[in-house]
Amino acid sequence: MLETDRNQLHKLVEEALPELDMVIGWGQSTDSFQTTPVFVRDAKQISQLTLGPFCSQNLTGYLVKPPALDAAPKEGAKPIGICVKGCDSRSLVALIQEKFLTRERVRIFGIPCRGTVDWNKVGKLVDLSNVKSATVEEDVLVVDDSQTTHRIKLEEVLARKCYGCRYPNPLIQDVTIGEPATPRSTSIESSYRDVDRLDAKPLEERLDFWQSELDRCIRCYACRNACPLCVCQDKCIIESREPRWLTQRVGIPEKFLFHFIHAMHLAGRCTGCGECERACPMDIPVTLIKEKLNKIMEERLGYSAGLDVEAVPPLLTFNPGDTEI
Amino acid sequence: MTDEGPRSIAPADGTAADTQGIKIVGFLCNWCSYGGADTAGVCRFKQPTDLRVVRIPCTGRMDPLFIAKSLIYGVDGVLVSGCHPRDCHYAVGNFYARRRMEAFKAFLPFMGIDTRRFKYTWVSASEGQQWQKVVTEFSEQIHELGPNPGVRRQTGENSKVSTGLR
Amino acid sequence: MAVKIFIATDQLDSVLEKLATKIDLWIPALLKEDKSGPTGFIPYEPGKSPVFERQTTLPTKKLLLPQVETLLRFEYKKDPEGGSTSSIVVDDARQVRPTLVFGARSCDVRALITMDRVFSQGPYVDPYYVERRKNTFFATLVCEQNDSKCFCSSVGGGPADMEGSHLKIVKLDEGYVVEALTKEAGSLLEGLGEAVDKAKDTKAGKIVKEASKRIVGDLDTKGCAEAFRNRFAQNDFWVQMVSQCLSCGVCTYVCPTCYCFTITDETQNLKGERMRSWDSCMFSQYTLEASGHNPRPTKLERYRNRVGHKFSYIPEKYEGILGCCGCGRCIRSCPVTIDIRQVVGNLKENSNEQ
Numbered sequence: 001m002l003e004t005d006r007n008q009l010h011k012l013v014e015e016a017l018p019e020l021d022m023v024i025g026w027g028q029s030t031d032s033f034q035t036t037p038v039f040v041r042d043a044k045q046i047s048q049l050t051l052g053p054f055c056s057q058n059l060t061g062y063l064v065k066p067p068a069l070d071a072a073p074k075e076g077a078k079p080i081g082i083c084v085k086g087c088d089s090r091s092l093v094a095l096i097q098e099k100f101l102t103r104e105r106v107r108i109f110g111i112p113c114r115g116t117v118d119w120n121k122v123g124k125l126v127d128l129s130n131v132k133s134a135t136v137e138e139d140v141l142v143v144d145d146s147q148t149t150h151r152i153k154l155e156e157v158l159a160r161k162c163y164g165c166r167y168p169n170p171l172i173q174d175v176t177i178g179e180p181a182t183p184r185s186t187s188i189e190s191s192y193r194d195v196d197r198l199d200a201k202p203l204e205e206r207l208d209f210w211q212s213e214l215d216r217c218i219r220c221y222a223c224r225n226a227c228p229l230c231v232c233q234d235k236c237i238i239e240s241r242e243p244r245w246l247t248q249r250v251g252i253p254e255k256f257l258f259h260f261i262h263a264m265h266l267a268g269r270c271t272g273c274g275e276c277e278r279a280c281p282m283d284i285p286v287t288l289i290k291e292k293l294n295k296i297m298e299e300r301l302g303y304s305a306g307l308d309v310e311a312v313p314p315l316l317t318f319n320p321g322d323t324e325i
Numbered sequence: 326m327t328d329e330g331p332r333s334i335a336p337a338d339g340t341a342a343d344t345q346g347i348k349i350v351g352f353l354c355n356w357c358s359y360g361g362a363d364t365a366g367v368c369r370f371k372q373p374t375d376l377r378v379v380r381i382p383c384t385g386r387m388d389p390l391f392i393a394k395s396l397i398y399g400v401d402g403v404l405v406s407g408c409h410p411r412d413c414h415y416a417v418g419n420f421y422a423r424r425r426m427e428a429f430k431a432f433l434p435f436m437g438i439d440t441r442r443f444k445y446t447w448v449s450a451s452e453g454q455q456w457q458k459v460v461t462e463f464s465e466q467i468h469e470l471g472p473n474p475g476v477r478r479q480t481g482e483n484s485k486v487s488t489g490l491r
Numbered sequence: 492m493a494v495k496i497f498i499a500t501d502q503l504d505s506v507l508e509k510l511a512t513k514i515d516l517w518i519p520a521l522l523k524e525d526k527s528g529p530t531g532f533i534p535y536e537p538g539k540s541p542v543f544e545r546q547t548t549l550p551t552k553k554l555l556l557p558q559v560e561t562l563l564r565f566e567y568k569k570d571p572e573g574g575s576t577s578s579i580v581v582d583d584a585r586q587v588r589p590t591l592v593f594g595a596r597s598c599d600v601r602a603l604i605t606m607d608r609v610f611s612q613g614p615y616v617d618p619y620y621v622e623r624r625k626n627t628f629f630a631t632l633v634c635e636q637n638d639s640k641c642f643c644s645s646v647g648g649g650p651a652d653m654e655g656s657h658l659k660i661v662k663l664d665e666g667y668v669v670e671a672l673t674k675e676a677g678s679l680l681e682g683l684g685e686a687v688d689k690a691k692d693t694k695a696g697k698i699v700k701e702a703s704k705r706i707v708g709d710l711d712t713k714g715c716a717e718a719f720r721n722r723f724a725q726n727d728f729w730v731q732m733v734s735q736c737l738s739c740g741v742c743t744y745v746c747p748t749c750y751c752f753t754i755t756d757e758t759q760n761l762k763g764e765r766m767r768s769w770d771s772c773m774f775s776q777y778t779l780e781a782s783g784h785n786p787r788p789t790k791l792e793r794y795r796n797r798v799g800h801k802f803s804y805i806p807e808k809y810e811g812i813l814g815c816c817g818c819g820r821c822i823r824s825c826p827v828t829i830d831i832r833q834v835v836g837n838l839k840e841n842s843n844e845q
Contacts, residue, residue, distance in 0.1 A: 029830065036827055065790075071587075199435060206436065220739055220771070224736055233738070245394065247766075267425075267432075281529070281548065282522070285371075
């Protein structure tokens with residue numbers, strides 16, 4: 001099935017490429033299992049494109065960064081093609097909502113998603129240091145580590161965000177590749193299980209939890225830079241010298257403050273794509289922080305980011321009739 | 326901010342009973358609550374002395390970062406006060422602020438910070454008495470909670486490496 | 492005669508405990524209760540078991556160049572007689588204790604060759620680094636766990652390379668053979684472990700011999716300095732290589748040889764500290780000038796600088812040594828799986844094009 005979808009993707013991209021500036025998609029990285037973003041400008045590169053459960057990166061952030069950004073402002077510039085999964089499409093909607101992009105700027109190749117693999121989880125079951133090959137057969141991940149062939153149920157090694165996913169099918173797209181996927185979750189309750197689990201603990205335990213998790217943070221800002229909606233990038237308030245909100249220290253308070261600000265700037269804007277958590281080299285559940293805010297927005301204001309291009313994010317507007325939100 | 330943080334001004338000995346050094350930061354909007362606090366002062370209403378006031382142009386200026394930074398580094402309480410809804414000097418600043426602060430208030434406990442240490446309210450320039458009430462109540466609440474330990478400063482591996490410290 | 496001891500696997504903890512009474516002891520350990528989770532070097536505590544099975548996520552760099560260190564403290568003192576005059580009291584915060592890293596790898600230690608060249612052998616000698624370097628000892632594991640992302644042999648090192656190390660650790664099935672490579676390190680081992688019998692010695696010798704024969708990585712770095720210069724202005728090449736870069740600091744922060752730092756003063760009232768902390772050439776502020784101009788405005792120039800620094804500027808300035816130790820950490824930790832081997836490899840490919 002993946003093979004047919006891949007061929008269809010290649011065919012569709014080949015047809016569309018002459019009208020496009022480039023197509024942003026996923027390709028094989030230098031190791032045998034992970035994917036890396038590829039920027040297809042030439043028909044020769046199309047064969048690099050791939051799809052499936054290994055395509056974890058959310059590519060929409062590249063639309064507001066170079067080189068896609070450089071291609072945009074020119075007069076009469078061609079649209080940019082982009083491959084999106086369900087969650088990625090929400091980021092794209094959010095970028096359009098906030099007017100960082102116009103719908104016409106992008107040609108969207110929508111890919112229904114059955115979940116993406118979290119290699120950290122696979123690493124707990126298989127030694128990933130010398131993987132020869134990794135493939136997917138239906139709902140089983142097959143990893144060959146040059147000694148044995150491991151067969152792992154995909155459902156057990158998906159990224160954390162996937163288990164509460166309500167929108168596996170792209171919400172905005174020009175073409176669809178493959179069959180629609182069934183959502184794993186259909187309700188608020190089943191989408192925020194991890195948040196509820198932590199919320200059920202006493203306050204002190206929650207503080208302890210975050211103190212020990214955030215202690216590992218090395219302030220590399222991978223979470224920030226991977227986030228498609230962290231649009232300030234080089235102008236981030238965290239790095240501002242004047243005023244200087246945050247010192248260079250690496251104590252826990254500094255890390256807390258950074259993650260607080262990161263989360264608050266995404267309140268009502270975060271689409272829960274999980275890029276921050278995936279990018280973290282220290283295995284900190286950073287998306288969980290934003291999930292809590294997403295839950296607050298959903299429960300109190302009935303708002304989820306990235307569903308409607310016309311909607312205004314709730315913290316960028318107000319209602320005089322609000323009492324408590 | 327140096328390592329000692331806000332506590333260095335009047336160190337608490339860490340016991341819950343010690344509420345002598347309690348510090349509350351108040352962010353007051355220039356047009357209403359700052360005037361309200363002034364009115365309370367002019368009228369010589371008795372007020373607790375724990376509050377340090379920072380004047381802001383409008384509650385719309387209230388960045389959650391101010392509250393987060395205060396509470397993380399161990400300020401015992403944060404009080405934000407502005408014009409009553411529909412009475413904002415800039416028409417809508419406090420409407421934006423209300424949503425932001427409500428979200429922040431609901432978010433705080435998830436990170437392990439007691440939400441009772443943060444309060445926002447509306448006090449106009451003429452409401453000296455109301456201001457006295459708000460400050461007294463909030464101060465009492467914070468005294469009951471005791472000093473805020475903030476977020477642990479020294480732990481783990483990364484901070485232990487700073488062998489430059491004596 | 493070099494001092495050599497044997498530590499049985501079940502004796503390791505008690506030996507480390509004794510060792511920790513002689514010197515500040517650091518070991519590679521889990522940073523999270525998860526056996527496949529992130530690892531790094533932490534101060535030894537009884538009961539904490541070292542992770543020797545795989546390379547640590549974070550290198551030993553922070554022991555010589557902490558992520559943040561206080562260079563000095565200062566305090567303005569007001570003149571009690573009044574007036575606006577005040578004096579400044581400056582206090583050097585340095586305090587370094589002898590430290591042993593038990594379980595480093597040759598790539599970690601190899602990085603010090605580059606660091607030494609920069610911090611202690613150039614025209615400017617950094618007293619903070621020098622003092623730490625003098626007081627830090629490395630017990631290095633003969634590496635048997637290289638993975639598909641390691642390439643130490645390509646940059647002049649190797650799994651059994653002991654250059655710069657003070658002690659050599661060989662892991663056998665039943666325990667560890669630890670050999671002192673310097674006299675000072677030998678005294679650390681006094682009274683610890685058991686004598687090494689002939690059988691174990693032979694076994695250890697065999698492991699070392701095999702490890703030193705192993706070639707890890709197939710990157711050819713010969714001529715990369717020149718190739719980089721030829722590529723420098725080829726914008727298209729760099730667009731192709733680094734379009735996916737996020738410009739985050741992961742690669743530089745997990746890199747054992749990245750030594751760039753920034754200095755900031757943190758003051759409150761009349762007191763303050765001057766601190767040195769890691770910087771990253773991937774950040775915009777790294778080259779941001781006071782005028783607001785930034786000579787490296789995008790990730791393209793920044794990533795190009797990182798490659799150039801490691802494979803061209805350093806070797807050309809410092810007699811051919813590379814600014815890379817081949818540990819592969821930047822490849823493993825990169826969120827978008829950029830592979831520096833591929834970039835360096837491609838430097839030479841048709842580099843005369845255009």
